[in-house]
Amino acid sequence: MNGLITLKKKTKPMQIIEKIKTNKLLSNPTEIQKICLEKLQSNPLPNLKSELWRLSNKSKFLKFLDFSLNGSSTNFEFPYQNNSQNIIRLIIGENSQININSENYSINELNNEELITYIKQNVSSFDQNENWSELLNLCLSFEQNILGLRIKGKKIPPLEILSHATHNSINAKTLILIIEKNCNLDLLQINLGTENSSLSQSTYFCLEANSSVNHGMVAYGENKSNLLNSLNVIQKQNSEYNLGSLHFKFNYARFEIRIKQSLGNAKTNIKGMQITKNDEQIATYTKIEFNGPNGFLDQINKSLADDRSHAIFEGSIIVPKIAQKTDASQLSRNLLLSNHAQIDTKPQLEIIADDVKCKHGATISQLNEEELFYMRSRGLTLAEASKLQLGSFFKEIISFIPVPKGRWDLLNKLLKQD
């Protein structure tokens, strides 16, 4: 705790942590909040020296916590038009009871009891350091900001779920999705930061047998916005989970992915990307556990760091003895565009089973000069050629995010900035 005290001297006091410590955070905590507060009370900060946190910029991290808690949300407009009737849109914290029952499918909100049981089950195995983001999220998340859905059936229209922060405050949003057997779902999740704000978002997925989910996670902020985004996925046998994620424009952002193939025989595809500029720091941590045989993973993470920014990727793949015939690959590709930027990457393999195929790779480089030269020799300017190359670097990831083309201009917006 000595470290904490010295850090505090340099920065403003972290309101939230002080309040957790002195038990003054909430006047009337819910049952879940009580459980999580208890886990954090004696030790409210993660171990900043541990592998999971050691690269985190300390002052930025403490800044994240230095806002007052805001549970209510103002009316919020979706950042883009909905020009298709066939999309279900939800904003966490603003929707009243959701119950959609149609011929082919149903989307129902979990009742309070189900919700509490489900969260309790998860929390019981949480570790103070490793699951700190989730614990903090549940401490801060008010009842109206926890959205739990049970989804059944087929031919479900695409779902869009939005979480957003409000000015000068810290907001916590929690999303729990239980995908029933044989269900197929396309989901786009958007996390929006605003100026001077912190958003804590936790998402829990439970994919029952034979279900499949295409999940898009797009997060972007504005000036001085912070994000702590955690994603917990449990996959039952024969389920398929595809994740396309994109994080950019955050002063400080952490994206933590934990996926467990609880019985093996499942498929996971992850394509993630993070773009950092100015003095931003964006980090992605992933932990994929195979708890049964015949698991499959294909993961690629791309980072692009410019100016004085710092991009981090740490991925671990854990294959215990039971997970025979696992086929897992992980690739980290990074572009370093400035002399002052920094990239850290650490793909890890921990394997005990012997009959497995596991591989990982990592590269850090800049734009390919030969390709640039070729394009310039064809009459493109350097700027155009770089843009084209960056575009192709992005495309693999962005095309994996389940967003119908032409509906919103994210891709264009992104490329214009670079």
Next chain:
Amino acid sequence: MVNENLVKDVVKEPYKYGFVTDIETEKISKGLNEDIIRLISSKKEEPEYLLNFRLNAFKKWQQMKEPNWAELGYDEINYQDIIYYSAPKQKEKISSLDQVDPKLLETFDKLGIPLTEQKKLTNVAVDAVFDSVSIATTFREELAEHGVIFCSISEAVKNHSDLIEKYLGSVVPATDNYFAALNSAVFSDGSFVYIPKGVTCPMDLSSYFRINSGDSGQFERTLIIAEESSSVSYLEGCTAPMFDTNTLHAAVVELIALDDASIKYSTVQNWYAGNEEGIGGIFNFVTKRGKCLGNRSKISWSQVETGSAITWKYPSCLLLGEESIGEFYSVALTNNLQQADTGTKMIHIGPKTKSTIVSKGISAGKSKNSYRGLVKMGTKAIGAKNYSQCDSMLIGDQASANTFPYITSQQQNSEIEHEASTCRISEDQLFYLQSRGIEFEEAVSMMVSGFCRDVFNQLPMEFAAEADKLLALKLEGSVG
């Protein structure tokens, strides 16, 4: 299905260097304190600055904590229960090899290390270290003709004090880490090599470390300096008898390469690994580091790690000089309950520096084999390049293979590539080889040897053959 038992049988070859030489030794009392350090220093008749170096390191060591990040999981080491100095008794100072106790010569003969100079055909000069002292160094006159200094570090302290004072601790500072600090405080002996400007060392130099007593630790220190445009190839081998206690080995190796110099450092480590239940064996906590100080200098580490209960070893390169090159080739084999946490650090500081890492891990039994490596591109490493490849092979379903590469870049104009894979001995390949009339065990050892070929190619010839055999022996009985 591959027969599990057959595989197990392949790894079961008993450790053949496990004998103890019955020889009168001079030991100091157990424990570690300032007086012990002064005693070691006075026994070695060391100058003042070296004693201060030791005491300073000891002070720092007392303030340090034993690292636990490697999660090796071993019983706490009682540093007061170790003898820090043990030497075979010798009545007088030896002036030639004939005066060395025949028992010692016999020991090294048994280990296959030729100390008698009639074995000149091998053309390798050897420095043999027995417990805490250097017994003999061969081919010294021939080397001296070329200006090469090859002697024990104690001798170097006496005869080449200026070089020791200048370079000792310049690559691995006394306070670098817990075990380096411990070594700096109590180091007993080791080898010293100095290659003068423009000289290509006429023969391979080698040191051979033997731990004989069960209750003493071995703390040797090796210092190799290659002046401008010189080159040297250095080999290191180690064995220990079988005891059911754990013996601590904490060595420090420092290499310095000036402009256009090249150093090749090869190790075949075959310390006693403990028995099948994991009782006994050497704790091998070693700090090895090379500094490519000069432009276009080159340091190449190659290692075959087959022994030790626990290995904790990261031979590293600091690439300071422009266009300097660092290389790391490693094969680590673990069996039974062995644990190996090994890898390298390539710190690119100068422009256009290059490094290559090839690491092959083979884990059998219930062992744990991890690659842990750092590649760092500093802000001035313009045009630097790194390529790393880490392959693991798993034999049996209880062994674990881990890969932890740490990659950091602060220079946009640099390239880093890393790849890692895990596989097992494929049944198809085994079947194919067997269908061609090759015995099962031979097929396995052929495949293991193929798996390690990239590394074996980097070893000096005599070593490569030995390493291949060693691996085959160690694996005997473990492939199923």
